[in-house]
Amino acid sequence: TTMDEHRLFKFPVFRLPKSATVRAMGMYLSGALYAIGFWVLLDAALYSKRVNASLVHVTFVDWVPAICSSLGMLIINSIEKSALLNNDASFMQPSSTTTWQARVVLFIGFSLLATGIAGSFIVLILKFLIKGYNTFPTLGMGVANVVSNASIMLSCIVLWVVQNFEDDDYNYSLAL
Amino acid sequence: MTVKPITKIIFLSVLLSIGILLVVLSCALFHNYHPLYVIAVFLVAPIPNAIFSNLNANYQSDFLSDSAPNGNPFKDFGEFVTGIFVFSGLVLPIVFWHVQLIVFWSMIMSLSGGFIVYASIILFSMFFHMSDDDEGFDF
Numbered sequence: 102t103t104m105d106e107h108r109l110f111k112f113p114v115f116r117l118p119k120s121a122t123v124r125a126m127g128m129y130l131s132g133a134l135y136a137i138g139f140w141v142l143l144d145a146a147l148y149s150k151r152v153n154a155s156l157v158h159v160t161f162v163d164w165v166p167a168i169c170s171s172l173g174m175l176i177i178n179s180i181e182k183s184a185l186l187n188n189d190a191s192f193m194q195p196s197s198t199t200t201w202q203a204r205v206v207l208f209i210g211f212s213l214l215a216t217g218i219a220g221s222f223i224v225l226i227l228k229f230l231i232k233g234y235n236t237f238p239t240l241g242m243g244v245a246n247v248v249s250n251a252s253i254m255l256s257c258i259v260l261w262v263v264q265n266f267e268d269d270d271y272n273y274s275l276a277l
Numbered sequence: 278m279t280v281k282p283i284t285k286i287i288f289l290s291v292l293l294s295i296g297i298l299l300v301v302l303s304c305a306l307f308h309n310y311h312p313l314y315v316i317a318v319f320l321v322a323p324i325p326n327a328i329f330s331n332l333n334a335n336y337q338s339d340f341l342s343d344s345a346p347n348g349n350p351f352k353d354f355g356e357f358v359t360g361i362f363v364f365s366g367l368v369l370p371i372v373f374w375h376v377q378l379i380v381f382w383s384m385i386m387s388l389s390g391g392f393i394v395y396a397s398i399i400l401f402s403m404f405f406h407m408s409d410d411d412e413g414f415d416f
Contacts, residue, residue: 132360140368147376
């Protein structure tokens with residue numbers, strides 16, 4: 102059959118899972134990573150409210166980087182990926198405009214994501230480290246912010262890579 | 278070896294009841310009913326997937342002629358949301374424990390209970406979805 106011609110490994114035992122399965126798994130993984138990001142931050146907020154004995158508390162400022170990251174992730178992954186792949190040498194004029202728009206919107210999305218990561222480090226440094234809160238139960242609330250934003254970014258990366266899997270069996274490309 | 282459907286159903290219902298028993302016990306033994314949220318989250322978890330994979334069918338029949346290189350956004354979104362819910366259910370007891378809403382053994386019991394509840398839901402869909410999905414999945 103056609104399946105056997107497209108085999109990647111010599112032994113028929115090894116074969117990559119179907120791209121549809123990989124795609125679904127990637128989606129679940131991405132959701133799980135996003136949930137880690139959300140719960141780590143919520144955990145820090147609840148910890149600050151209920152258990153925290155120190156003077157520093159989680160306020161709205163601590164949520165801002167995660168909100169930036171989430172908005173960036175939403176923007177990046179809402180873009181139709183095929184709009185980006187059109188080159189300017191394309192024969193249709195409107196499509197190059199779409200490509201340009203897509204690149205601008207994508208740039209905004211990546212900027213928001215980077216702002217989220219940078220912002221989480223800013224919160225960690227300015228709110229915790231500079232003011233001398235560098236022992237662990239207290240510092241944990243700042244570290245949680247970085248972990249949260251990092252996992253949201255990782256979730257975004259997984260989502261991006263998985264969306265670019267080609268739909269046909271076995272041979273998928275990681276374009277862009 | 279084939280297993281009769283009735284055996285599967287009995288096995289799954291026993292598994293589900295063990296899971297729920299563990300979660301309820303983790304509440305009742307410590308007089309603290311916070312871990313009950315775990316069951317709610319796990320019961321909600323498969324719903325987005327179910328809804329969005331039904332949208333999936335409509336979407337594909339509309340745009341089958343078009344070359345859609347990037348798969349189906351609705352299905353992807355449903356899987357994403359389901360992933361969020363499943364993981365939320367898994368980490369909820371840990372968060373409750375960390376913020377000292379529940380004690381350590383209550384966390385262990387509700388964690389394993391929630392895991393068993395979700396495993397039974399997953400197994401149910403694996404046992405009874407596979408046969409009628411096969412032809413659509415394998416083209």
